[in-house]
Amino acid sequence: MEMTQSKVYVKADERGRITRCDGGYTAPEDLPGWTQIDEGVGDRYNLCQSHYFPSGLYTEDGVPRYKLTDGRAVERTAEEIEADRAAIPPARPSRTSQMEAAVMAFAAAAVDIEDTVALQIPDLFPTWADVLKEGKELPEGRIIQDGGQLYRVVQAVTPLESQPPHGEGMLAVYRPIDQEHAGTAEDPIPWVLGMDCIAGKHYSYKDKVYRVAAGGSMTPCVWPPDTPSMWQWEEIA
Secondary structure (H helix, E strand, O other): OOOOOOEEEEEEOOOOEEEEEEOOOOOHHHOOOOEEEEEOOOOHHHHHHHHOOOOOOEOOOOOEOEEEEOOEEEEOOHHHHHHHHHHOOOOOOOHHHHHHHHHHHHHHHOOOOOHHHHOOOHHHOOEHHHHHHHOOOEOOOOEEEEOOEEEEEOOOEOOOOOOOOOOOOOOOOEEEOOOOOOOOOOOOEEOOOOOOEOOOOEEEEOOEEEEEOOOOOEOOOOOOOOOOOOOOEEEEO
């Protein structure tokens, strides 16, 4: 079979958009549905990408840049390209991103996740800003974040901007989830307003360690460990 060289053939779709290009080296009869647009000198790459299509056949997001008009390759207008771009369906989320979304949705809606488990996945729970924006009632047991601290809803509530979990008087609604510490003098629990402070356990506050005195459990505790005249708190030297 006789081979032709240095000829350019293009293939257009039903709308005339050039979607493929061959720079020669192939006989026309072997290219059904293709159109020869010109002859030239050079190799396949130069003819297809540099000489006839200096910008490349496609935009960065895969939209054809050229169309076939009266046997010639003509650059499409910006409006034509933008119309194609607007019609491209959104990319399907990857399997990994779908799984991440499913896990976050589960964590956001669950009411029976144990504290120890919640402390291992803090970033999966919605923030105070998230629940405020959504504006829906939070059922008992739901877990949210506020300032990096996890809180559990202890009675159903509709979030109000003026009543954040860390706000005064909100302990009957939001209870902070204790960080995972042993509660010993060597591994005290960082004190957070409203947490349950149990007799015999140790808590850290402002670089000091305190122990709850025998019979002094505070559930919840609204008195910082350095509060004067609080016999329940014993500073550990």
